[in-house]
Amino acid sequence: MxxxxxxxxxxxxxxxxxxxxxxxxxxxxxxxxxxxxxxxxxxxxxxxxxxxxxxxxxxxxxxxxxxxxxxxxxxxxxxxxxxxxxxxxxxxxxxxxxxxxxxxxxxxxxxxxxxxxxxxxxxxxxxxxxxxxxxxxxxxxxxxxxxxxxxxxxxxxxxxxxxxxxxFLGGAPHRPEAGRDTLVFAAQPSVPVTRADRAHLLRRLVEHARLHPRREVLVKLRSRPGEHTTHVEEHPYQRLAERIPGGTPPNLSLVHGNMGEVLDRTDLLVTVSSTAAMESLHRGIPTAVLTDLGVREALGNHHFIGSGLLTSFDRLDGGHRPVPDPHWLAGQGVAADGRYERAxxxxxxxxxxxxxxxxxxxxxxxxxxxxxxxxxxxxxxxxxxxxxxxxxxxxxxxxxxxxxxxxxxxxxxxxxxxxxxxxxxxxxxxxxxxxxx
The missing domain is CATH 3.40.50 (Rossmann fold)
Structure with missing residues (x-):
């Protein structure tokens, strides 16, 4: 030492x-x-x-x-x-x-x-x-x-x-910028597990990007193929993206990097149940937790019951932005009003x-x-x-x-x-x- x-x-x-x-x-x-x-x-x-x-x-x-x-x-x-x-x-x-x-x-x-x-x-x-x-x-x-x-x-x-x-909560509070419209999907290594479920999420992200060509859609990855995190990732999104018919649209990118830095340019954080949702909420970034694959313990999104954040790609495609429930937030330790520094x-x-x-x-x-x-x-x-x-x-x-x-x-x-x-x-x-x- x-x-x-x-x-x-x-x-x-x-x-x-x-x-x-x-x-x-x-x-x-x-x-x-x-x-x-x-x-x-x-x-x-x-x-x-x-x-x-x-x-x-x-x-x-x-x-x-x-x-x-x-x-x-x-x-x-x-x-x-x-x-x-x-x-x-x-x-x-x-x-x-x-x-x-x-x-x-x-x-x-x-x-x-x-x-x-x-x-x-x-x-x-x-x-x-x-x-x-x-x-x-x-x-x-x-x-x-x-x-x-x-x-x-x-x-x-x-x-x-x-x-x-x-x-690791912190960073500057969310401030919309003129001309910036960025959706970030926080991927997880083992949620969901199956290839079909992961392909569904990627397909909906591709469709969302094509539906909103002026919006930048980022798939924030945790690891590269061959790397491991806490959980095994059997079906990396990088591999699934290679099989998208016609390829991915130009406004969709798969990215790595520090989550805090990615959140600096995020206007909507979408996830199934990633802890990145807590980082996003702490900074006041609009946050959505997907129900496309159900609300299930195996997915972890049941944790967000009562949060006001549960929604689907169909609703996001139509412009919906969830609003978090303040009482739910108060119990989660994500307050960005100064209390966090005393936590x-x-x-x-x-x-x-x-x-x-x-x-x-x-x-x-x-x-x-x-x-x-x-x-x-x-x-x-x-x-x-x-x-x-x-x-x-x-x-x-x-x-x-x-x-x-x-x-x-x-x-x-x-x-x-x-x-x-x-x-x-x-x-x-x-x-x-x-x-x-």
Missing amino acids: PSPTSEAVRVAVLADSDTRWKWGALTARRIAPGPVALTGFLLRGRATPTARQLAEVGADADALYEVTAAGFLRAVADEAPDVIVLALVGGGVQALLHGLAALRTPRRPVVVTGYVGVVYEKLADGLLLRHGADLVLANSRQDAERFRAVYEGVGADASAVTEAALP FDTARERLAELLARPAPPPIAPYYTPATAPGYLPGVLARHRLGPDGVPLPGAAGEREIGGVRRVVRDAVRGAARGAYRHGVQRVAPVIRRVGEL
Whole structure:
């Protein structure tokens, strides 16, 4: 880790994808009670971000390494950060909590975790896998209430739940510009899942662009073919666009880039259920959540029931612009009236209190070998940790040290990831279709 000043809080952020890295790094800076010396760790796996993805999310660190779970635990034991932010899927959080509990260090770090965006699925599963952290951050008042209800409902301590907000909200308020008319569709890697559903959305975007030739229509993509984010993308829009009869119209483009910068020129944000809707609402940009494929838990758009944002392409084609319900907005942590800047005060104060204690209390996850003997060992084993949280023999490989380019662009591992992703995106769907015949 870099050598901090005497006042700096030493924070280690462990993330398993580009979006979680963004959430973790920005959260660390939002809640730290003072200057931060931030070291980033990328968990080695199928979703380890590329250099391009890291540059696009716009979250930096003083140093950045790629590690296994065992390598991260070793780094913690060697370098003793003050705070650890676990920006991982639930199983990863649970494994690292047990791994950290098994470490024998003079003073254990304070552990923070949470969710990268809208929580619309696996609420109980994800929350119980995160139980044991000192702070479990909720991105809104509504989420904080739901989180506490889950913990209390199973008899678990709910005191770690702390209301905050999404750390990447911001940017200038929306201001219409004369001559500018830009619709942005915020694509998601796994929503919807099927090729038919994704083709439907792209077809409607193409039709909308042709119906409104003076409007710029941007399809904001999360990744390039072969790259992964948190979820597997079996049917990239880039591939589907190649099959559009007659090609895409000149006023429709597929774009990458930092979402905040794309929103700077957005006049209407359209999505199925992307967290980009929260960024858009925070800035006062007209926002639409699609019902074309139904309002379903599998899509995540059920989260927006009561928001006033649910609509269809037919209505958008006719000029409809949804108006958000103010009461719904008030519970979502997206207010752009000054309250957002205070949204992290409670988390910052609680973190300062924990850091000021002589020693944090022992890590006590809800899941233990006694409470979940048929579940927990498998969760730990996926990260090569034993039932006691100790790395299995041979799990602690050497940590790579170097700049981000060396970490994420190693030729051998990059080729292996590419082969794996090709199998997931191109070969596996074919096998599944053959099996269905």
